[in-house]
Amino acid sequence: MQSRFYASLLLISALILLALVSYAGLRELNPEWKTYQTEYKRLFQKNASSPDMKKKAEEYAVGVRQIYLKDLNKVDRCDICHAGLENPLMAKEKVPYKQHSGAYLKDHPITRFGCTICHLGQGNATNKKEAHAEGHETFWDFPILPLKHIQSSCTQCHDMDFLSKHGGEVVVEGKKLFDEKGCRGCHKLNGNGGSLGKALDGVGSQPIHYFPMRYVDGERTQPSWLKQHFDDPRKVVPESIMKVKMTSEEAEKLTTYILSIRTVDPPKAFRNFNYVPVVAKDGHALFNMYCVACHADGKLSAFDENLKGTIPAIENTAFLKNADNKFLEMVITEGRKGTPMTSWQKTSAGLSDVEIKNIVSYIAEQRTETGKPVSANLKAGDKEAGKEIFNIRCALCHGDKGQGGLGLNLSNQAVKKADDQYLFKTIRDGRTTTPMPPFGSDGLGLTDQQIVNVISYIKTF
């Protein structure tokens, strides 16, 4: 009676629908975590020896689990697969059945802290791929933290002093590297540091999209980005001018520390800091913290490919004998405009006057002699005559407008403000160990008056 076409369409569709709904039902009833919990139960029963434990293993019910974290106002469902986290019988089993290593859970009850506060990852997911959130297609900002960098989470609640004694060695060493490699020379953190590089505040909790992953090999995660960036900055960020020199292990440790610089604070009740008063560091430590990345040991001045300029040798005795402390302090405070050298005073790179003084006295330790006194009348300079000499003798290295090249940039505040005695001595005596030769009568034969003329011309830049 009915049309055969529609009757068969109805029949076939109904069968397909039935099959699909059955498949959906089966899939819903057998999620990934059920396999893990079943296996966990089997292992639990196998490992249980006492009747008490045997009973417990028998009673273990396979089902949805979650830890509601009141203080954090979120849920972690990690134990839906990692079922044996708190079971000592599972100490020797494989992940995910294994008991949590160490005694961490004793001090950090899982019911209060959960898992993702340390391990990151997506706590509310119930399948491995999305819970660990590795890879961009999982669309989660904070993929699970590799175990080698796990200590970066400790600094959320503990200070370095505590961590150095209680199992936070890696991040403590990372912090030490951070202070000793001169990272703050270019990177600001809490308002202290130069501004050539990006400020590092909160870098450890920046979502993955802040890190351009184009040139990162292997896993495209924040830790790999940081590690490879420390190994070779220009491989990851081609236009980078970052100077870095460290071994692969050091890079790993530094990565751990950088990942610990987070902006998201855990609840106040979790934090366990011993606040120590900040004391001004000694000159050497400060030099390492802020200066060493560019100036290294300060003995040699060399042209730097990435900074496109010559970095002056500030611990060179030839320099120090003519530069007095007042001059050094002025340069550090004001910086040298037109060069990567920034102003380090409180209002820009954030160093206190005491800290600058400490750095100056550290640098001054290398001063072994002072230069010959100046006899010429420094006020009687002739700019036009000076220009003639400059164009012939100086412009080759310093540029015809003093903009610098092989030699230093002369058109900046530091040179303008430098006292004439210092400039005179520098031109007269040169800089041994640098390309700057002595131009005085003992050297390339400029008279004192000619040098004075050149100085008056330089001051016009």
Add this chain to the structure above:
Amino acid sequence: MSESIKSGIEQFKDNICGLKDSLTKSYLRAGIPTSDMSRSALMVNNFFLHIQGAKTHINTLRPTYTFGMGLIAFYLFLITSVSGALVMIFYNPSIENAYSTVKDLNYVVFAGRLMRNVHKWSGEGMIVFVLLHMARVLYTNSYKRGREFNWLIGIILLVLTFVLNLTGYMLPWDQLSYWALVIVSNIIQSPKELTDILGLTKFINIGGMQKEFFLAGTVPGAATLNRVYFLHIMLLPIIITTFIGVHFWRIRKDGGLTKPDNFTTSDNTDKGNLTMPVKTGGIFTTNKTYGLMTMSKGGSPAVDKDVENTVLSWPNLAIAEASVFILSLAAVIGYSLFVDAPLKEAANALIPENPAKAPWYFLGLQEMVSYSAFMGSIVIPSLSVLGLALIPYLDRDQRDAGIWFSGDAGKKVAIKTLIVGSVCLVGMLAFVVNFGWFRNWWPSIGQIWILLINPANLWLLFVCAWSIWIIKSTGSTRMGAIALFTMFLVSYLILTYVGTELRGPNWEFFWSKSQWPIH
């Protein structure tokens, strides 16, 4: 005497035994449909079925006439409504909880992911099938003879389908939602481009006011979510349900689906798929058309052959509709089982998506917005909708209703338009991609020139010119309608494809997503 009077207990016993029959009878007033009479009564007496006639024309049941597309769109609406109600049980419309409740739906609610996928895909499927249904109605010349107004209601339903989908897209409060809100609010703001040019923005900023009205503020936030949620689950569903009711009511009032004037069963290619009418017997005489509710307007009531070519709606129409419903449901569930509805990172106002894209069905618009915001987002869409709406009024040629393409001539026009439209549009887009436009050539040019002369405007002019040329060369407004609509389809498809697949970061051209700079 004792035989005829049963005791109370016996009556009760009989009632229990006869429960099945009495329930059936109370539900089906005319009893189980065994005769033509009771079959007709079933259709007329049932609240849900009575909007359809007791008899249905064979042509209506031809699978290759309608392809069931309007019906599928309606069933997808039903599916999306029911699954939407289920999703609503778990969803919390606040910016603190929206994202995590959607995640919970994916992770811990039984079949929650499936539920959400079904809701999403049936909703987006509606767009596809509403458009296909519209194409069917146009190409079979079915917007004529009293159906002009129903075409207008269909256009309203198309717009409502878009807006419902869009508002739903914004609810999970992930990066897609957030940046789609930003994009859409900027599109809404685009009259500012015009007022800026005229220097009126400081006096009356229409675009800005529209944007603030939509966002309930200047940036997407808690109030926006509340507003969009209200639109999505309450206001728009009420409106679309009403209009669907009117749409169906008018189909009936306008005399059912169109059919060719000279329809005969003998030349029917789908003959094998249909039940041929029984000409003798039954309750209907052959010389009378019955409109059980009212006489249909338009067609003449006393045409013998009309009734000759009808069959009883129960079970012929009922089984056809049931099979299409089950097919739609199976297809949606099947698709939803294997393709997840997208859900990206939680909304973050500090990390713009690049490219920030509207949902796919608006990417054709976004492509035009990239030429000129005001033209691409306001003027051209409005003109397109207006142009589509006016088709039945501008083409009043009443011949050849109910015939695909109105015969071979229409088919030729459609194919010709398809080819010319595709080639010209792709050519124009290729030109724009390779050589840029005014802003690239003369960076300081006034915005007014770009607003007036940009690829989108030129294309609109071309489409109009082409349609008028077709009218002129074929001497038929019907051919013009076919040309215009084909151009609309071609433009929508190609622009949407370009916007979806070929536009990458900074709206630059890429052959495929794999060439995007990896982030």
